[in-house]
Amino acid sequence: MLWLALQFTRLALDTRPGAESHSEPLAIVEAQGARRIVVAANAAARAQGVRTGQVLAAAQALCAGLKTELRRRQDEDAAMQSLALWALGYSSLVARHGEDMLLVEIGASRLLFGNERRLLQAIALDLEGDGYACVAGLAATPSAARLFAAAGVSRIVRDAAALREQVAHLELVHGDLPRETCEALAAVGVRSYGALLKLPRAEVARRFGQVVPDHLDALLGRRAEVVVPMRISTRFRQHLEWPYAINSSTALLFPARRLVVAAAHWLVACQQSALRLRMGFAHEDHVDTVIDIGLGQASADRDHLLAVVRARLERLTLPQGSTALTLELSETQALNAPSRDLFVRHGEAPEDATQLLDRLQGRLGDGAIERFVLNADHRPERGAVAPTPASDAHLASPRHRSRQSAAPTPRRTGHVAMVPPQRPMFLLPQPTPIEQWPSFDWRRARLSLPERIESGWWDDADATRDYYRLDQSDGARLWVFRNRQAPHDWFVQGVYA
Amino acid sequence: MAASIESLLTRPDLWRAGDRHATTPVIASGHRELDAALPGGGWPLQALTEVCHARPGLGELSLMLPAFARAMDDKRWLLFVSAPHLPYAPALADAGIDLERFAHLRCATSEQALWAAEQALRSGVCGALALWLGHAETNALRRLQLAAESGRSLAVLYRPLAHADQASPAALRIALEGEQLRIVKCRGALGDVARFVLRRTPHGVSVHSELAAARVVPFARSR
Numbered sequence: 001m002l003w004l005a006l007q008f009t010r011l012a013l014d015t016r017p018g019a020e021s022h023s024e025p026l027a028i029v030e031a032q033g034a035r036r037i038v039v040a041a042n043a044a045a046r047a048q049g050v051r052t053g054q055v056l057a058a059a060q061a062l063c064a065g066l067k068t069e070l071r072r073r074q075d076e077d078a079a080m081q082s083l084a085l086w087a088l089g090y091s092s093l094v095a096r097h098g099e100d101m102l103l104v105e106i107g108a109s110r111l112l113f114g115n116e117r118r119l120l121q122a123i124a125l126d127l128e129g130d131g132y133a134c135v136a137g138l139a140a141t142p143s144a145a146r147l148f149a150a151a152g153v154s155r156i157v158r159d160a161a162a163l164r165e166q167v168a169h170l171e172l173v174h175g176d177l178p179r180e181t182c183e184a185l186a187a188v189g190v191r192s193y194g195a196l197l198k199l200p201r202a203e204v205a206r207r208f209g210q211v212v213p214d215h216l217d218a219l220l221g222r223r224a225e226v227v228v229p230m231r232i233s234t235r236f237r238q239h240l241e242w243p244y245a246i247n248s249s250t251a252l253l254f255p256a257r258r259l260v261v262a263a264a265h266w267l268v269a270c271q272q273s274a275l276r277l278r279m280g281f282a283h284e285d286h287v288d289t290v291i292d293i294g295l296g297q298a299s300a301d302r303d304h305l306l307a308v309v310r311a312r313l314e315r316l317t318l319p320q321g322s323t324a325l326t327l328e329l330s331e332t333q334a335l336n337a338p339s340r341d342l343f344v345r346h347g348e349a350p351e352d353a354t355q356l357l358d359r360l361q362g363r364l365g366d367g368a369i370e371r372f373v374l375n376a377d378h379r380p381e382r383g384a385v386a387p388t389p390a391s392d393a394h395l396a397s398p399r400h401r402s403r404q405s406a407a408p409t410p411r412r413t414g415h416v417a418m419v420p421p422q423r424p425m426f427l428l429p430q431p432t433p434i435e436q437w438p439s440f441d442w443r444r445a446r447l448s449l450p451e452r453i454e455s456g457w458w459d460d461a462d463a464t465r466d467y468y469r470l471d472q473s474d475g476a477r478l479w480v481f482r483n484r485q486a487p488h489d490w491f492v493q494g495v496y497a
Numbered sequence: 498m499a500a501s502i503e504s505l506l507t508r509p510d511l512w513r514a515g516d517r518h519a520t521t522p523v524i525a526s527g528h529r530e531l532d533a534a535l536p537g538g539g540w541p542l543q544a545l546t547e548v549c550h551a552r553p554g555l556g557e558l559s560l561m562l563p564a565f566a567r568a569m570d571d572k573r574w575l576l577f578v579s580a581p582h583l584p585y586a587p588a589l590a591d592a593g594i595d596l597e598r599f600a601h602l603r604c605a606t607s608e609q610a611l612w613a614a615e616q617a618l619r620s621g622v623c624g625a626l627a628l629w630l631g632h633a634e635t636n637a638l639r640r641l642q643l644a645a646e647s648g649r650s651l652a653v654l655y656r657p658l659a660h661a662d663q664a665s666p667a668a669l670r671i672a673l674e675g676e677q678l679r680i681v682k683c684r685g686a687l688g689d690v691a692r693f694v695l696r697r698t699p700h701g702v703s704v705h706s707e708l709a710a711a712r713v714v715p716f717a718r719s720r
Contacts, residue, residue: 356616475551
């Protein structure tokens with residue numbers, strides 16, 4: 001077993017998108033008794049001397065324009081939950097420890113990535129991309145990993161003897177011992193693990209309690225330690241707030257990205273795939289803007305979800321700046337593990353048509369993508385209809401699609417196939433009176449023999465028309481008709497492009 | 498000196514007028530006499546083909562349909578982007594287009610159309626793509642040409658004839674005027690003829706070289 005402990009050192013700040021790099025100095029404060037203490041400060045505030053642990057009055061004295069915000073523990077908790085979901089992408093054994101620490105067992109995942117270094121690089125890259133500051137510790141026991149992370153030492157230590165050497169110079173206060181025990185030990189001059197390990201075990205236990213040798217055993221791997229793995233909620237819904245109203249869609253991408261990434265981790269961890277997402281943007285003086293994004297095909301792929309959301313955000317106009325975002329996976333289904341080509345590495349696989357159409361639809365808007373199936377009707381404007389979801393190969397699952405193609409397709413069953421083939425490539429859904437057709441002149445036109453189409457007497461759209469192919473002297477060919485009832489009114493209905 | 502010319506000749510963006518071999522793979526146009534004239538023997542893949550037509554209805558789409566149908570082999574898609582009218586599915590099906598892998602993208606602006614076409618070409622999903630554009634910046638066309646190079650697709654751009662005289666980065670440009678088809682530009686040497694005549698057939702159009710066409714009665718008897 002190899003444990004990775006991740007301590008998030010700036011969680012109070014990192015949960016607020018854009019706060020760390022914002023140009024105004026900002027401090028997150030928390031009331032402790034009667035005083036207010038700075039728990040985190042952004043880069044601009046740190047540059048002016050604001051430090052974690054300062055009293056607010058002192059911080060304000062150092063930095064005149066300091067903006068303060070109250071710590072929101074529920075946000076931090078949500079962020080930790082999201083990070084835990086993310087960590088489940090790297091290991092099946094993830095546990096939360098305390099308020100700001102994650103324990104991840106990566107020993108089993110090493111092989112997948114080749115070696116620890118590559119695995120750690122991937123983890124570091126993810127955290128950097130998501131904007132979380134973090135200290136990592138890596139050791140053979142959970143206690144030691146936590147100790148390294150808390151002390152800010154990043155080392156890979158495997159065997160017990162080396163571990164004993166490595167912890168020797170670390171201070172006791174970083175470890176898991178109760179504070180009063182640490183103080184008692186400090187009172188007799190024992191401040192580091194090295195000093196503690198030199199003392200006789202039985203005597204230490206008698207004087208400072210059994211907790212001390214137990215802790216040392218857990219630290220050095222002589223005693224198994226209980227780690228409670230994290231549980232996952234059965235529905236994904238996450239909320240993210242930020243201090244400044246954001247209106248531009250590019251700026252909204254940052255919080256949206258964070259939520260989508262968490263959703264993708266949740267999907268992978270729960271073996272689910274998303275069918276529909278709902279994004280709610282909260283405004284200060286306006287009803288929430290809620291957008292619903294349906295996916296053509298269920299997906300758990302983070303890049304695909306991101307691309308769809310990005311395309312949707314690009315054409316989103318908010319009534320006013322937004323201060324919070326909620327992402328909910330409103331419809332999911334069990335994940336069909338994608339069967340990828342054995343020799344195609346992840347990321348190199350060509351994009352699926354469904355993914356492309358989803359992405360295009362996200363940007364161009366609903367209804368921008370027109371698809372057709374043939375319809376057995378002689379009236380030209382009803383010769384093709386939009387596919388219904390059941391018959392739509394694009395929306396149907398692959399299994400459904402193959403079953404469908406085994407059945408006779410509609411175009412073979414209808415009598416459309418017997419209609420003479422000379423049909424125009426383009427159709428005008430609303431026939432245009434021929435006088436309105438650009439540069440049309442009867443004197444330079446030639447008509448073919450007519451074709452009568454008489455149909456639809458059983459519904460409202462009765463048609464009794466004589467159709468002609470009309471050649472103009474400039475080479476253009478149109479499909480025109482006149483109604484039997486009004487033989488002098490000619491209409492253009494098609495273009496032989 | 499000779500060495501520098503040698504190195505020039507290996508550049509991919511430099512093509513010689515005497516070269517009958519296409520620099521890119523081609524797809525047969527389905528019109529024998531046209532194939533004989535085009536470098537490589539067909540419409541270029543991985544490159545932009547521009548069709549400038551005087552007005553809609555000259556057979557500009559029928560001209561391409563045999564190649565479109567062939568480009569959809571191997572489970573690939575055909576996309577129309579911002580066509581001037583509704584594509585008529587029965588006619589497309591008649592020409593051999595599988596409607597399950599056909600879609601028309603309506604775009605509100607030409608920027609959107611260019612973006613969608615570029616995305617579609619880069620994705621590698623499309624066997625063929627047809628895009629209708631009015632005026633377009635040379636930069637936009639160049640982006641389109643680059644996108645076409647990245648995927649193995651037949652990319653056809655339809656524009657009004659007025660733009661035929663403007664410079665364009667498209668690899669092949671043809672102009673349709675009346676029944677006349679003229680190859681304006683191509684990469685590599687043209688066959689003996691550069692001018693053709695389009696004739697309507699019950700299933701679309703056929704293309705004949707102008708010399709042969711002169712012996713045919715100008716108007717085929719309509720049915």
